[in-house]
Amino acid sequence: MAAAAVTRRNNAGLRLDATNGDAVATDGDNGRRRSPAAKRVNDGGKDDVWVAVDESDVSGATGGDGGRPTLFRTYKVKGRILHPYRFLIFLRLIAIVAFFAWRIRHKNNDCAWLWTVSMAGDVWFGFSWLLNQLPKLNPIKHVPDLAALADQQDSSSGGLPGVDVFVTTVDPVDEPVLYTVNSILSILATDYPVDKYACYLSDDGGTLVHYEAMVEVAKFAALWVPFCRKHCVESRAPENYFALKMQVYKGGVPGELMSDHRRVRREYEEFKVRIDSLFSTIRQRSDAYNAKDAGENATWMADGTRWPGTWIEPVENHRTGQHAGIVQVILNHPSCKPRLGLPASVDNLVDFSGVDVRLPMLVYISREKRPGYNHQKKAGATNVMLRVSALLSNAPFVINFDCDHYVNNSQAFRASMCFMLDRCGGGGGGGGENTAFVQFPQRFDGVDPTDRYANHNRVLFDGTMLSLNSHQGPTYLGTGTMFRRVALYGVEPPRWGAAAIQIKAMDKANKFGSSTSFVSSMLDAANQERSIMSPVALDESVAGDIATLTACAYEDGTSWGRDVGWVYNIATEDVVTGFRMHRQGWRSVYTSMEPAAFRGTAPINLTERLYQILRWSVGSLETFFSHSNALLASHRLHPLQRVAYLHMSTYPIFTVLILAYNLFPLMWLISEQFYIQKPFGTYLLYLVAVITMIHVIGMFEVKWAGITLLDWCRNEQFYMIGSTGVYPTAVLYMVIKLVTGKGTHLKLASKQTTAISGDKFADLYAVRWVPLLIPTILVLAVNVGAVGVAVGKAAACGLLTEPGRLAVVGMAFNVWILVLLYPFAIGIMGQWGKRPAVLFVALVMAIAAVALMYVAFRFRAPYQAEWSGVATSLGQGSSLTGPSE
Numbered sequence: 001m002a003a004a005a006v007t008r009r010n011n012a013g014l015r016l017d018a019t020n021g022d023a024v025a026t027d028g029d030n031g032r033r034r035s036p037a038a039k040r041v042n043d044g045g046k047d048d049v050w051v052a053v054d055e056s057d058v059s060g061a062t063g064g065d066g067g068r069p070t071l072f073r074t075y076k077v078k079g080r081i082l083h084p085y086r087f088l089i090f091l092r093l094i095a096i097v098a099f100f101a102w103r104i105r106h107k108n109n110d111c112a113w114l115w116t117v118s119m120a121g122d123v124w125f126g127f128s129w130l131l132n133q134l135p136k137l138n139p140i141k142h143v144p145d146l147a148a149l150a151d152q153q154d155s156s157s158g159g160l161p162g163v164d165v166f167v168t169t170v171d172p173v174d175e176p177v178l179y180t181v182n183s184i185l186s187i188l189a190t191d192y193p194v195d196k197y198a199c200y201l202s203d204d205g206g207t208l209v210h211y212e213a214m215v216e217v218a219k220f221a222a223l224w225v226p227f228c229r230k231h232c233v234e235s236r237a238p239e240n241y242f243a244l245k246m247q248v249y250k251g252g253v254p255g256e257l258m259s260d261h262r263r264v265r266r267e268y269e270e271f272k273v274r275i276d277s278l279f280s281t282i283r284q285r286s287d288a289y290n291a292k293d294a295g296e297n298a299t300w301m302a303d304g305t306r307w308p309g310t311w312i313e314p315v316e317n318h319r320t321g322q323h324a325g326i327v328q329v330i331l332n333h334p335s336c337k338p339r340l341g342l343p344a345s346v347d348n349l350v351d352f353s354g355v356d357v358r359l360p361m362l363v364y365i366s367r368e369k370r371p372g373y374n375h376q377k378k379a380g381a382t383n384v385m386l387r388v389s390a391l392l393s394n395a396p397f398v399i400n401f402d403c404d405h406y407v408n409n410s411q412a413f414r415a416s417m418c419f420m421l422d423r424c425g426g427g428g429g430g431g432g433e434n435t436a437f438v439q440f441p442q443r444f445d446g447v448d449p450t451d452r453y454a455n456h457n458r459v460l461f462d463g464t465m466l467s468l469n470s471h472q473g474p475t476y477l478g479t480g481t482m483f484r485r486v487a488l489y490g491v492e493p494p495r496w497g498a499a500a501i502q503i504k505a506m507d508k509a510n511k512f513g514s515s516t517s518f519v520s521s522m523l524d525a526a527n528q529e530r531s532i533m534s535p536v537a538l539d540e541s542v543a544g545d546i547a548t549l550t551a552c553a554y555e556d557g558t559s560w561g562r563d564v565g566w567v568y569n570i571a572t573e574d575v576v577t578g579f580r581m582h583r584q585g586w587r588s589v590y591t592s593m594e595p596a597a598f599r600g601t602a603p604i605n606l607t608e609r610l611y612q613i614l615r616w617s618v619g620s621l622e623t624f625f626s627h628s629n630a631l632l633a634s635h636r637l638h639p640l641q642r643v644a645y646l647h648m649s650t651y652p653i654f655t656v657l658i659l660a661y662n663l664f665p666l667m668w669l670i671s672e673q674f675y676i677q678k679p680f681g682t683y684l685l686y687l688v689a690v691i692t693m694i695h696v697i698g699m700f701e702v703k704w705a706g707i708t709l710l711d712w713c714r715n716e717q718f719y720m721i722g723s724t725g726v727y728p729t730a731v732l733y734m735v736i737k738l739v740t741g742k743g744t745h746l747k748l749a750s751k752q753t754t755a756i757s758g759d760k761f762a763d764l765y766a767v768r769w770v771p772l773l774i775p776t777i778l779v780l781a782v783n784v785g786a787v788g789v790a791v792g793k794a795a796a797c798g799l800l801t802e803p804g805r806l807a808v809v810g811m812a813f814n815v816w817i818l819v820l821l822y823p824f825a826i827g828i829m830g831q832w833g834k835r836p837a838v839l840f841v842a843l844v845m846a847i848a849a850v851a852l853m854y855v856a857f858r859f860r861a862p863y864q865a866e867w868s869g870v871a872t873s874l875g876q877g878s879s880l881t882g883p884s885e
């Protein structure tokens with residue numbers, strides 16, 4: 001992947017131009033290098049997959065706006081790969097049509113119901129494949145040009161626009177505080193003008209631990225942030241930085257790195273100890289206060305006041321789901337002028353003379369919770385942040401993170417701006433002003449090296465999302481996404497009318513709620529220039545306004561959660577929220593950078609991972625059965641984007657048939673002989689052909705998406721694992737919901753707590769038994785049994801006989817299913833999974849046992865010699881390979 005040219009600039013005026021680690025220092029004011037636009041991007045001629053889109057193809061690429069260069073470059077796949085790729089897709093389309101036509105001409109009358117079911121299944125698979133494949137016909141890559149952005153900012157007076165950063169968390173145990181503090185520290189230290197952004201933490205748990213952790217963060221940041229600036233370190237999440245081996249030095253004072261590093265590291269260790277002990281510190285303190293005031297059971301803040309949020313001993317008005325709203329400005333907005341630090345001394349561990357030591361604004365928010373309200377999880381939390389930040393900073397751009405994700409590349413905010421501020425529209429169809437959001441891929445730490453459960457999800461990010469670039473943009477994926485604030489307010493893109501005019505025309509009280517302060521902030525946001533960039537004083541009137549905005553009742557009777565803000569009542573608020581913007585005609589951009597812009601953690605425990613995709617697939621189906629159905633959207637949705645959304649919201653439905661196919665081998669218990677289709681030989685030939693073609697097409701995708709074969713295989717495997725349990729469960733859940741009108745509770749993904757201490761991959765080997773595992777275990781058992789019968793049959797009849805031969809051919813399908821389910825099988829073995837040999841021995845023994853039983857049964861009951869050609873047609877799913885998420 002072509003990496004973006006990286007321009008680093010620290011606040012002390014030192015400027016470094018570094019492209020892929022070759023640092024060339026130039027002076028901040030003199031000697032500024034203006035490299036030609038073509039050279040800025042590190043594409044070179046070496047890339048054998050991507051080729052820059054011809055400048056003349058791009059509207060005004062070299063000067064739409066007064067000769068400004070575009071702020072990003074666009075690449076398409078080289079014809080050498082693209083043409084055969086498209087041709088193969090076309091060929092497969094013809095093949096499946098021919099296949100269906102052939103099947104209809106050879107209707108199987110022996111077993112008509114089975115034939116009909118399998119025919120419906122095959123048609124459905126073919127259709128689903130097409131939905132998945134069509135949007136991928138034209139992959140487009142956008143690469144931000146940071147140097148061009150820097151040049152543009154130098155020449156314009158306004159500088160970079162404001163950004164409000166939102167982080168959401170709930171539970172300090174399920175989502176370890178250490179992740180959250182690292183996330184916040186990486187944001188506070190990111191390379192963006194410090195007076196131009198503000199960081200908000202939403203704590204849905206309302207716990208004092210989170211609040212005090214933020215107070216500790218603010219203290220440690222005073223050391224950490226200037227240290228990052230001084231030495232230009234990457235990544236700026238301390239936990240990850242200190243885990244790194246030494247890297248290429250990009251700062252200005254290499255001589256001081258070693259000693260500074262040592263000191264900051266020691267402070268970080270102490271900081272971690274304080275974070276770890278917060279639970280006990282708070283408990284001890286509260287016990288002491290409560291002892292003085294016998295009968296009290298409060299949780300006490302350090303200043304001797306009662307914490308307004310949830311208490312350790314929950315009581316009325318201080319428990320989960322029932323507490324006051326809290327907004328605390330922990331670090332106020334800094335002044336606009338740089339403030340240089342002090343030289344090293346007894347009190348100052350590190351020499352920060354010449355380094356800007358200002359910190360960005362940091363705000364703690366815990367919205368009000370009352371029983372009887374649906375708090376709408378993350379969507380509700382982010383909507384509160386959207387409103388509160390409108391009063392405190394009102395930045396025209398907003399970026400949101402889950403608490404377990406952090407900024408890994410300090411240039412990432414600037415990279416997003418390359419798309420948002422672009423005035424030439426290198427992507428085709430209008431400038432950056434019509435871009436509602438920029439989505440980066442989610443990259444993960446702490447995933448086992450072979451990525452057993454496809455946590456990296458590379459096919460989705462690097463394949464599907466990338467190709468959506470050519471159809472008005474990728475979907476919103478929940479974290480690591482930069483938004484334009486007005487787009488979140490439900491305003492239409494400028495090509496359909498100026499935001500300010502739209503806002504003026506709106507019935508604001510009914511749409512946005514009763515706060516006049518909030519409503520008047522909206523026009524400022526629409527003008528996209530005026531954000532509040534001076535310290536705020538939380539006087540009584542502001543505090544009153546904020547209390548109104550964080551109250552549960554605020555949204556009653558308004559459009560929040562529907563036409564405004566993050567969308568409610570769907571398990572995956574992200575995809576629908578993005579969908580609403582696309583439906584209005586907004587565009588979005590998918591881009592990735594090296595090193596990855598953001599990174600996070602993923603559940604590597606089988607059960608947790610399955611619950612995660614359960615939540616996602618339920619969200620998909622809920623979207624389909626809501627007013628956000630892709631079929632209902634207006635023509636502003638790009639046709640292929642509609643197809644992509646349709647696929648994204650229906651994929652679980654097809655898997656019911658996959659499950660059925662996988663359970664077909666059960667048929668040999670009730671039927672003597674059955675064939676899904678006759679003539680069976682030709683049927684098999686067709687099947688092999690269409691399945692092989694899927695895989696060949698897949699290899700082309702591997703090539704242009706720049707992923708590994710392993711990524712691709714894991715994706716196939718995890719799709720099959722999901723299809724045999726989770727996805728059909730999601731369908732069942734949806735049916736129940738549609739019939740009864742009630743959904744059931746889906747739990748929050750618990751983060752890997754073991755990764756922090758002890759065995760790195762302990763979670764991988766932990767088995768948590770849940771009913772969700774049963775269907776897949778059943779499929780495993782059925783297919784192992786089928787292999788056993790086939791072996792027995794081949795042994796009994798001889799390999800050269802017709803039934804023997806068919807048995808072996810049929811068995812190939814069962815083996816294939818077993819190969820796909822392998823990660824699941826190894827997963828439920830728990831600790832034994834560390835030794836896959838055990839699994840193979842068990843498997844061979846099970847197959848041998850079934851085969852022996854079959855042979856024994858057969859010789860005891862010779863009249864049943866016809867026993868199942870069944871084994872032959874065991875579980876022949878046709879297009880069993882399918883799309884994922």
Ligand SMILES: O=c1ccn([C@@H]2O[C@H](COP(=O)(O)OP(=O)(O)O[C@H]3O[C@H](CO)[C@@H](O)[C@H](O)[C@H]3O)[C@@H](O)[C@H]2O)c(=O)[nH]1
Pocket residue numbers: 168169170171175202204376377378381401402403404477478479571572573574575612616619748749750
């Ligand atoms: O009542 C709640 C519940 C959750 N969250 C936060 O929501 C985020 C996502 O929850 P998580 O359990 O981590 O879900 P994942 O499946 O890991 O997340 C993916 O899928 C979600 C649903 O589509 C998206 O919201 C996420 O951004 C995306 O990373 C976390 O920061 C939570 O703290 C809240 O703020 N309040």
Ligand SMILES: [Mn+2]
Pocket residue numbers: 402404601749
């Ligand atoms: Mn998450």
